[in-house]
Amino acid sequence: MEETVNESLLAGAESDSLEGIxxxxxxxxxxxxxQLENWSPGEDASLTPCTPLYVACLRGNVDVVKLLLRKGASVGKRALGASVPLHAAASNGHTEIVELLVHHGATVDIQDPFKNTPLMVACYRNHVDTVRRLIEFGARPDLTQKLGIEDENRDFAEESVKLVREARNSKLLRCCNPKCGKPGYRKTLKRCSQCKLTRYCSRDCQIQHWSVGHKKCCGQDKYIDEEPHPMEKAERIEGCLFMSTT
Incomplete structure (x- = not known):
């Protein structure tokens, strides 16, 4: 019975059905x-290997995302490929959903196993509004340069690349508390002592961000290289759907 209702939940997210969810x-x-977490060879592999929230973020249904977040869905739970809902929303340019996730504590510089951040994904696909909003939320623009994202997409994503370069050249980052966003130099912003990925201009901003959701995903934010790569398991799932953010 439990398996059936879980499948129904995923089906509801895949069909944008608030009633079904x-x-x-x-x-x-x-x-x-x-299903990927507890899957073993011989079991059904027809379900999408990610959470309902991830599906909704890919599809861009704001109402479904709001419902799932209101019901307590994790913004840090990883899908096949080890990307998170923020990667999914950024990859398809769903800026309003990016805003919702960040306001619920999602970490803007969270990385997948290939070290892609949501900003890299949005820049790579030239979602200009999403790139702009992630920078406003404090995403690090210097990380894109390290992986050559700008060189690869200089012509296709000219406007997105321009935004990233302007942000990097300013030498400023922003407080990661979405209700603040105050710009500051890296040496003046304090990092979260646990995940070391979020930055704050004050203790008050850290406390506020912690209370709205960062507490739930802090510690899940950084992909650990020592963990088994999710693709190793995915390769054994016949017919599974790989949702890549690269």
Missing amino acids: EAALAAGADIDFN
């Missing part, structure tokens, strides 16, 4: 269900 949750579905 509500019904599945009322029946006891796991809001962060991901």
Whole structure:
């Protein structure tokens, strides 16, 4: 029964059905269900290997995302390929959903196993508004240069690359508390002592960001190279759907 309601929850997210999602949750579905976590050879591999929130962020349905977040969905739960909902929203240029995720504590500089951040993904696909908003939320513009994203996409993503370069040349980063966003030099901003990925201009901003959601995803933010690469498991899942952000 539990497996059935979990499948119904994923189906509801995939079909943008608020009623289906509500019904599945009322029946006891796991809001962060991901078949990849407990999958073993011989089991059904037809379900999308990511959480309902990840699916909704890919699809861009704001109402479904709001519902799942309101019900407590994790913004840090990784999908196949080890990307997170913020990667999914950024990859498809869903700026409003990016804003929702960040306001619920998502880490703007979270990385997948290939060290892609949401800003890199948005820049690579030339989602200009999303690139601009992520920079406003404190995403580090210097990380794109390290992987050559700008050189690869200089012609296709000219406007996005320009925004990233302007942000980097200013030598300023922003407070990662979305209700603040105050610009400051790196040496004046304080990093979260646990994940070391978020930066704050004051203790008050850190406390506020912690309370709205960073507490839930801090510690899940950094992909650990020593962990088994999710693709190793995915290769054994016949017919599974790989949702790449690269």
